[in-house]
Amino acid sequence: MKVGVVTFPGSNCDDDAVAAVAAVGAVPVRLWHKAHDLQGADAIVLPGGFSYGDYLRAGAIARFAPIMREVIAFAERGGPVIGICNGFQILCEAQLLPGALLRNDSLQFRSETVALRVETTATRFTARYAPGQVLRIPIAHGDGRYTADAGTLAALEGDGRVVFRYVRPDGTRDDAAATPNGAMHAIAGIVNTAGNVLGMMPHPERALDAALGSADGLPLFEGLFATVSA
Amino acid sequence: MTQPYRVAVYIVPRRGILDPQGKAIADALHALGFGGVGEVHAGRHLVLDVTAASADDASAQVTAMCRKLLANPVTEDFEIASVGTAR
Numbered sequence: 001m002k003v004g005v006v007t008f009p010g011s012n013c014d015d016d017a018v019a020a021v022a023a024v025g026a027v028p029v030r031l032w033h034k035a036h037d038l039q040g041a042d043a044i045v046l047p048g049g050f051s052y053g054d055y056l057r058a059g060a061i062a063r064f065a066p067i068m069r070e071v072i073a074f075a076e077r078g079g080p081v082i083g084i085c086n087g088f089q090i091l092c093e094a095q096l097l098p099g100a101l102l103r104n105d106s107l108q109f110r111s112e113t114v115a116l117r118v119e120t121t122a123t124r125f126t127a128r129y130a131p132g133q134v135l136r137i138p139i140a141h142g143d144g145r146y147t148a149d150a151g152t153l154a155a156l157e158g159d160g161r162v163v164f165r166y167v168r169p170d171g172t173r174d175d176a177a178a179t180p181n182g183a184m185h186a187i188a189g190i191v192n193t194a195g196n197v198l199g200m201m202p203h204p205e206r207a208l209d210a211a212l213g214s215a216d217g218l219p220l221f222e223g224l225f226a227t228v229s230a
Numbered sequence: 231m232t233q234p235y236r237v238a239v240y241i242v243p244r245r246g247i248l249d250p251q252g253k254a255i256a257d258a259l260h261a262l263g264f265g266g267v268g269e270v271h272a273g274r275h276l277v278l279d280v281t282a283a284s285a286d287d288a289s290a291q292v293t294a295m296c297r298k299l300l301a302n303p304v305t306e307d308f309e310i311a312s313v314g315t316a317r
Contacts, residue, residue, distance in 0.1 A: 057302055064299070093302070100304040102243075105250050147247060147305055182248065
């Protein structure tokens with residue numbers, strides 16, 4: 001199993017993503033933003049960071065990087081793609097996922113560990129979690145306020161495509177207090193209609209080792225080995 | 231014949247979407263005693279030099295740029311503010 005990790009100018013979580021892929025026994029393949037070839041990767045990770053300085057809007061310019069033509073075609077063929085933080089922003093700009101990620105309602109950059117509830121286990125990315133499991137995963141972003149129109153939100157909720165939601169540490173909802181960025185419906189991560197593209201603001205690749213705070217991100221990367229997607 | 235045009239475009243957060251930057255600016259203005267200020271919306275003002283066949287063509291080119299890259303269709307609205315000759 002080969003997993004491509006894309007590096008854009010300004011990516012800063014690509015090494016962590018490579019480490020996460022290796023930690024679950026897959027072979028990481030580094031992909032440069034100017035490349036036109038996914039080198040036979042079976043899955044793709046768009047890592048966090050500040051691609052192209054986040055100029056214009058986060059992800060707006062990265063979305064047109066040469067490698068993204070291949071990533072979009074791969075996703076449209078059903079290939080698994082995970083976008084983390086800036087990667088989520090890029091997937092939204094590329095319209096592989098609906099909605100947009102706007103400036104945190106606090107106007108603050110938030111770097112902390114949050115509680116996330118697994119809202120569905122019917123995706124390859126979350127099949128190894130328990131339904132309703134509460135994860136401890138770090139966030140580090142200034143533009144994480146998930147925003148979409150009412151129809152899109154209804155479709156996401158109705159289809160079970162809200163994958164992760166910000167909750168209290170005990171797993172109960174309190175959107176005003178538990179959401180670090182003002183995201184609508186306390187949404188932290190979603191999948192596309194086909195279920196093969198995941199975007200999430202929190203950083204599972206920074207939660208691989210209990211000695212460093214949390215190993216709750218490992219099952220997500222193990223899910224890349226799932227043979228059946230939802 | 232083409233010639234250089236200078237096109238200015240405003241890109242603003244769509245009304246109804248929470249705009250914390252605009253709100254922070256409004257709060258600061260209120261604190262300074264500008265009590266007449268209502269809502270404030272913070273956006274972008276871009277100035278582009280474009281080679282085009284006419285002012286209409288220049289405006290159409292920038293509109294296409296806004297739809298493809300410069301504005302986010304989910305959260306932002308744009309408006310061509312002016313089209314002039316670039317010198």
